[in-house]
Amino acid sequence: MSSKLRLLETAFENAACDSAFLAFFITKYQEAENTDANGVTAILNCELDAYYRLGLCLAPDVSASNYLSELNKISEYIGISSLLLNQVLKRAVSIVRLSGANTHSLLLAARDKDKDK
C-alpha cells in the first residue's frame, strides 16, 4: 500500500469516530451489512483511495433542502455516482437512527428532560 493510501486510510479511521463525517456513516453501513472497505468500493464502483477520500467529506444532512446539491458536489469531486452514494448514505443514516448510534441529540434531549424535572 502506498504512503498516500496509508495516510488516507488512517485519516478515514479518525473520521469514522465523528458522526460529522461520511466515514462514520460508511463504517456503520459496513457493520450492519457485514461488509468491509472492498465491499463498499464494489457497491460504489470506485477505487480504495476514492473510498477513503469520500470518508473525509462532511456528511450531508439527508433531511436538509440542500441535500441533493451537497450529494452531487461530493460525488462529482470524488468521482463516484451520486445515485449509488445516495443509496448507501440513506441506508447508513437509517441504520444509525435505528441502532441509536447517533446518541448525541438523544442525550441532549434526556438532559433537558432531567433539567425540567
Next chain:
Amino acid sequence: MKASKAEIEIHFLVSSGDSLALTKLYDEYGDRIVSLLGTRYPGVARQDDAQLYDAVNQAFFGYHRNPGTFDPEKNTLQRFLEIAAERDLKNILEKEARQGKKKNLPDDVELEEKFWNSIVKEQVEPESQMIAKETIGLLDSELAVHFESAEDRIMAAMIIAGERETSAYAAVMQINELTKAEQMEHVKRAKDRIKRVLERKDVEGKIKQLLK
C-alpha cells in the same frame, strides 16, 4: 510569508465548514507533509511510519476543527501545517518515550515487567493464580468491547503488556510460515491498527480504572 491565493481559498473552505474541505486539504498537502516529515525524521519513517501518519492526521484534523489557529497574513498554509504536524510528531514521540519507560503498565497496580508472559505461564500459588485470572478476565471483557476477533483481543493485550517480539505476534496471527520480512510487515500493520483503536478509545485508561 503570506498564504497564496489557492491556500486562502482552501482556508476559506475549512473556515466555512465546506463538506469537501478536509478531503481537499489531504489531496493538496497530505502526501507532501508526510514526505517532508519522513525526510526530517528518517528514523521514525523507517521504524514506525504510523507515527508520521498520526502526526499529520492530528495536525489536519486539529486545523479543520479550529481554522482560526491559522493566520493567512502571517504564514503559508503549507508551512503552518508542517509546523503543526512536526509539533504533533514530537508530542507523539515524547509520549511514546514516556510510555516506554513505564512499559505501558497501569499505574498503582503492582505488575511485573513481564506481566503478560507471567500470567500466561502457569502460576504456582493459588492466590496469585486467582488474581491473574481475575485480571485476565477484566482485560478480556474490556477488550471485547472494542475488538470483535479473539486474535485482535490477544494482540491488544500483548501490546498493553509491552510485548515487542514480532515472533510472538506472528504466532498469534498464525503467519509463522511467512518470511521474517513478511511477518514484520503483517505484524506492524496489525499492531498499528490495534494501537489506533486503543488510543482512540482510551482502552488503557479504562483498564487502569478497572484494575484499580
